[in-house]
Amino acid sequence: MRWARFVVFILIATVLQADLVNVIAVSSLNIKPNLLLILLVFFAVYCDTYEAIIISFVIGFSADIIVIGSAMGPQIISYGLFGTLLAYLHRVIAIRKMPYQSAAIFVTGFLASILVCFLSFLRGQQAYPNMYVALFGTPLYSAIIGPFLFLPSAWWMHIKTHRFGLN
Amino acid sequence: MLAGFIFLLTPQSLTNKFQFAFARIFRLPLSISRNISLAARTQESFTDVVSRSEYNRLQNHLANITEQLEQEHQNVEKLSGFRNRLPLEGAKLVLADVITATISSSHNELIINRGQDDGLDEGQFVLGDNSIIGTISNVSTRTSQVKLITDVSSKIAVRIGVLDKYRLMEGCGNNGARIRLLPIQYKIKTGSNVYADKKPGLLGTAIIAGTVVQCKRDDENPSLWDVTVKPVCEIEMLDNVAVIIMNPKE
Numbered sequence: 276m277r278w279a280r281f282v283v284f285i286l287i288a289t290v291l292q293a294d295l296v297n298v299i300a301v302s303s304l305n306i307k308p309n310l311l312l313i314l315l316v317f318f319a320v321y322c323d324t325y326e327a328i329i330i331s332f333v334i335g336f337s338a339d340i341i342v343i344g345s346a347m348g349p350q351i352i353s354y355g356l357f358g359t360l361l362a363y364l365h366r367v368i369a370i371r372k373m374p375y376q377s378a379a380i381f382v383t384g385f386l387a388s389i390l391v392c393f394l395s396f397l398r399g400q401q402a403y404p405n406m407y408v409a410l411f412g413t414p415l416y417s418a419i420i421g422p423f424l425f426l427p428s429a430w431w432m433h434i435k436t437h438r439f440g441l442n
Numbered sequence: 443m444l445a446g447f448i449f450l451l452t453p454q455s456l457t458n459k460f461q462f463a464f465a466r467i468f469r470l471p472l473s474i475s476r477n478i479s480l481a482a483r484t485q486e487s488f489t490d491v492v493s494r495s496e497y498n499r500l501q502n503h504l505a506n507i508t509e510q511l512e513q514e515h516q517n518v519e520k521l522s523g524f525r526n527r528l529p530l531e532g533a534k535l536v537l538a539d540v541i542t543a544t545i546s547s548s549h550n551e552l553i554i555n556r557g558q559d560d561g562l563d564e565g566q567f568v569l570g571d572n573s574i575i576g577t578i579s580n581v582s583t584r585t586s587q588v589k590l591i592t593d594v595s596s597k598i599a600v601r602i603g604v605l606d607k608y609r610l611m612e613g614c615g616n617n618g619a620r621i622r623l624l625p626i627q628y629k630i631k632t633g634s635n636v637y638a639d640k641k642p643g644l645l646g647t648a649i650i651a652g653t654v655v656q657c658k659r660d661d662e663n664p665s666l667w668d669v670t671v672k673p674v675c676e677i678e679m680l681d682n683v684a685v686i687i688m689n690p691k692e
Contacts, residue, residue, distance in 0.1 A: 290468055293542060295475035298482040335446065340464045343542055343587070344549035347457035348450025355443055394450060404546040404616065 276326045280432055288314055289337040304405060306412035311338045312384045313421040314428065315354055319361040320370050320379070321425075321434045327365075331358020349394035349402065353387040373422040380421040384414025458580075465553045466585045469541045473555070476542065480679055495571060498675045502572035505635050505650040505674075513647060533646060534690040535569070536560050539682050541585065545617055550590035552576070554683060557584040561687050567638065567645045569684040571675035574598075574638040574651040578685065586685075590677060591638075591651055592617050599641070600651060602669065603634035611636065611651070611671060617678075619652060621669040622660060628667070630657045636671050643688055650674055 288310045300307040311334050318330040335354030339347040361383055364370075370379050388402075388409045395402035403409035429436045449457055465472060492500075538554035556562055558581050566578045568588050576596065579589035589596050596613035600621065605628055613619045624630070632655060637648040656670035 286468075289464075290471045290475060293468075293472055293475065294479050297479040332443075332445065339449070340461050342549075343461045343465060343544050343553055344458065344551045345461075346450065346454055347452070347460060348446050348448075351446035351449055352443060355446055398450065398454075401546075 276322060277433055281330070284428070284431055285314070285333060285337055289341055292338075293341040301416070302412075304408050304412060306408055306416050308417045308420055309338075309384060309413050310417075310424075311354075312387070312414070312417050313380060313424055315358050316361065316376065316380045316383055316421065317425050317428050319358050320365055320376065321429060321432075321436065322362075324362045324366060327362035328355070328359045331355045331362070334358065345402075346395060346398040346400050349391040349398070350387075352394060353390035356390065357383050357387045376422040376425065377418040381414045381418035384417055385410055388414065462553070462580070462582065462585070462587065465541050466582065469553075469555055469585065472541050473539055476540065477681060480681055495676065495679060498573075499571040502650050502674050506572060506647075509635075509637055509648050509650070532689070534561070534687040535684040536562065536687060537682055537684050538586070540680055543678055543680070545590070545592075545678050546615065550576075550593035550596075550613060550615060550617070550677075551579070552588040552590065552677075552680075552683070554586050554588055554685075555584065556685065557582050557586050559583050561690060562586050562685055563687075565644055567641075567649075567686045569649070569686060570677060570680045572650075573674045574645075574649050575673060575675065575677050575680070575683065588683070590673075592619050592673060592677075598651070599639035600671075601637050601639055601648060602630055602654060603636075605630070608639050614670075617673065618655075619671045619673075621671060622666060624667040624669060626659065626665055626667055630654060630667060630669060632657060635674075645686060646688055 292310045296307040296310065315331055315334045319327045322330065332351055332355040335351035338350040338354060361379060370376055392402045392406065536556055538556035541553040541555055544551045562578055562581050564578050564581055567574055568576050568578065574591065576588045576590040578586050580587035591598060591611065591613055592615065593613040594615050597610050599608050600611040601608050602621065607628065609621050609624055611619050611621045634654045635650050636652040636654060638645065638651040640647050652671040652673050654669055655672045658668050660666040660668040
């Protein structure tokens with residue numbers, strides 16, 4: 276893993292996720308993709324398990340830090356947990372085809388959003404302005420465009436996409 | 443995982459410092475991406491019309507001038523000849539760019555690129571398109587957090603239209619606010635202006651903050667109104683604001 280490239284990559288994705296994804300938001304519900312979710316699945320699929328676990332928590336931290344005024348922790352826990360599970364699942368089931376990758380993004384986004392909602396509820400806060408958008412809209416949009424972003428991500432990270440992360 | 447639970451259980455005032463630091467460190471790329479985002483959402487303008495933002499700004503300016511004129515009339519009547527200082531005379535307006543805007547059901551806040559170094563302090567009122575949009579809630583040396591009037595924890599004293607009654611307006615998230623405890627004997631029209639009340643040392647005159655969009659009987663107490671207010675400017679589309687410093691030190 277090229278960690279310097281990873282840090283730059285995550286910082287760029289975090290800044291883009293903070294505001295610029297609004298440019299490609301669709302419908303009156305302002306459904307936008309979650310770049311950090313896409314990267315979570317990308318690294319879980321193409322990195323070693325140990326690295327994927329560390330990356331999942333870092334991405335969760337990034338996801339928490341961009342929402343000013345919200346409670347920190349729910350996304351670290353949920354992204355970390357489901358990123359770890361996905362990395363272990365990838366040791367058993369190879370997620371190589373684009374439809375499978377889309378499905379992985381959608382399911383991970385859906386489950387992570389549920390856990391975020393629950394943990395935010397424990398803090399007495401509402402995690403998302405619109406629950407349905409967070410549970411279905413954002414994961415679906417991310418699942419549609421996610422696999423297409425895997426190739427440029429792999430190019431930037433110097434990861435060979437035909438390699439398995441089986442360590 | 444442990445770190446996640448530590449963050450979860452840590453008081454939000456402490457964890458917010460991480461978010462604040464992120465906004466401060468990356469304010470330049472965040473501002474650029476916000477400007478791009480706003481530009482993409484702005485529709486094509488025509489030559490013979492003004493933009494919605496410009497229209498709002500002018501309308502709010504007109505409402506403020508009308509209100510100040512009304513106050514001056516009252517002053518003249520009361521004091522009959524005594525000289526009085528203009529409401530915002532001596533006040534300093536600090537212009538600030540919006541770094542990030544968070545508008546949701548639970549948080550309605552802005553991060554701006556001015557802080558203690560520019561004379562900002564907690565409690566100061568913030569103008570957007572000539573209307574009150576919130577108050578400074580947190581200040582660091584170079585950035586500040588603005589709690590919008592629509593934030594669930596926001597409470598400011600306001601007056602509706604020509605009524606001579608002041609009430610607290612509480613934010614209710616999702617770009618809206620509510621005024622309660624107003625007896626139904628008062629006639630309140632939809633579209634009436636809502637003015638933030640003057641506050642010694644922070645706001646020298648009443649300034650428009652919103653308009654009444656709905657007025658219905660309170661579910662809990664039918665003898666009172668439940669008034670819904672919307673801000674008079676599109677806060678999400680603002681790329682700069684002005685902070686009112688009533689008594690600048692220099």
